[in-house]
Amino acid sequence: MAEHTGDCFLVPGPVRMNQRCLDAMATPVITARGPEFRDVMAELNSGLRYAFNLAPSKPEKKTQSWAGDDDYKVMAVSGSGTAAMEMIIANRFRSNDLVLVPTNGKFGERVAEMCKRFCNVKHIKYEWGRAFDLYELEQQLERKCYEALLICHNETSSGITQDAPAIAEMCHRNQTSFILDGITSIGGLPVDLDGWNVEAAAMGAQKCTAGPSGIAAIAFNSRFYERCKAIKEQEDVNALFYLDFISAFKKGDDDQTPWTPAINLAMGWAQALNILKDEGLENRWQRCQELSTGVQNLFLDLGFELLADISQRSATVTAIMYPDGIDDNWRSDLKNKFETQVIGAQDHLKGKMFRIGSMGETTKEEMIEGCRRMLECFKQHGHDLADVDVASYF
Ligand SMILES: Cc1ncc(COP(=O)(O)O)c(C=O)c1O
Missing domain, CATH: 3.40.640.10 (Type I PLP-dependent aspartate aminotransferase-like (Major domain))
Structure with a gap:
């Protein structure tokens, strides 16, 4: 790939x-x-x-x-x-x-x-x-x-x-x-x-x-x-x-x-x-679903908590809670040091969560690379994470 x-x-x-x-x-x-x-x-x-x-x-x-x-x-x-x-x-x-x-x-x-x-x-x-x-x-x-x-x-x-x-x-x-x-x-x-x-x-x-x-x-x-x-x-x-x-x-x-x-x-x-x-409408639905399933399984395996109920998790956006001790400074570093952008949370969840989009024309390759950078940025912020093969989730 x-x-x-x-x-x-x-x-x-x-x-x-x-x-x-x-x-x-x-x-x-x-x-x-x-x-x-x-x-x-x-x-x-x-x-x-x-x-x-x-x-x-x-x-x-x-x-x-x-x-x-x-x-x-x-x-x-x-x-x-x-x-x-x-x-x-x-x-x-x-x-x-x-x-x-x-x-x-x-x-x-x-x-x-x-x-x-x-x-x-x-x-x-x-x-x-x-x-x-x-x-x-x-x-x-x-x-x-x-x-x-x-x-x-x-x-x-x-x-x-x-x-x-x-x-x-x-x-x-x-x-x-x-x-x-x-x-x-x-x-x-x-x-x-x-x-x-x-x-x-x-x-x-x-x-x-x-x-x-x-x-x-x-x-x-x-x-x-x-x-x-x-x-x-x-x-x-x-x-x-x-x-x-x-x-x-x-x-x-x-x-x-x-x-x-x-x-x-x-x-x-x-x-x-x-x-x-x-691309074909059903192919796009499927790609979005595969990208979001990969993101969800990857972060769950690494011990993160997802906000949405398991039965109805979205294929186009995944909301992930920050682990203890991490806040939106992580997102600023992700953007500035890793050239990777995700979005923060709104209202009462501001600073407590981040969201990854899996919509539009986003490729599998971009998602894999983006997730690798996210994990590296978490490590730099002192969050201990197991080493995983990110590509195997997609
Ligand atoms: C589900 C949903 N509804 C409405 C809006 C608002 O749309 P817009 O910003 O295009 O006016 C958004 C924007 O993120 C959205 O995600």
């Missing part, structure tokens, strides 16, 4: 971009309203449908590239993943709707916080990294008072992937809409919007699809569209303008956007999605 040289960039997004994506962004500017941009949008839409694991569409303008042979459409959003989630939530709910949001980390909590701006929320807060109590969620849904259940599918802050198929089934049984923040799951691990009857989901370019930061997308079904349309027609829509879903929807058939789009970011993302198509 070839050795990785140079720096190791192992953060759970933004991830490193491929040269093809960078080159595409360096294209001289085009207008937002001409045929050239419609070509870009069509290519992007087709790539988005692929990443969302939806039925295919042609990467050609005037062919309804945002739609396919299923009940879903995709829509690019100029803004980061948060804008895409806000577009879903702000347009879909009325101020007197009630939604259920179970959480076990920072980004789920942010979904709940965002919902509070636009509707009523029952927020069930589990400890970071602990799986949801599905029995409790089912009891809530049986009350039949919730317009929707929203989850952060892959909780980047705590390294846990929710049991989406089980939650989807519960939502279906109780006729409750199911909505996903798929920002670090879509493109990186198995997602089945159609099979799970997901009404809408958001993804961010800079995560599992290795695109540029500042552009995101949503996928939604006809029920989502009908609800948003009815709310708008009844003039009951939340206060928003830039993220008005219906304004954007009206432009979709024409491969257009209501406002000036992030033109060059769209060009770059379309190429990153072509690279995903070249």
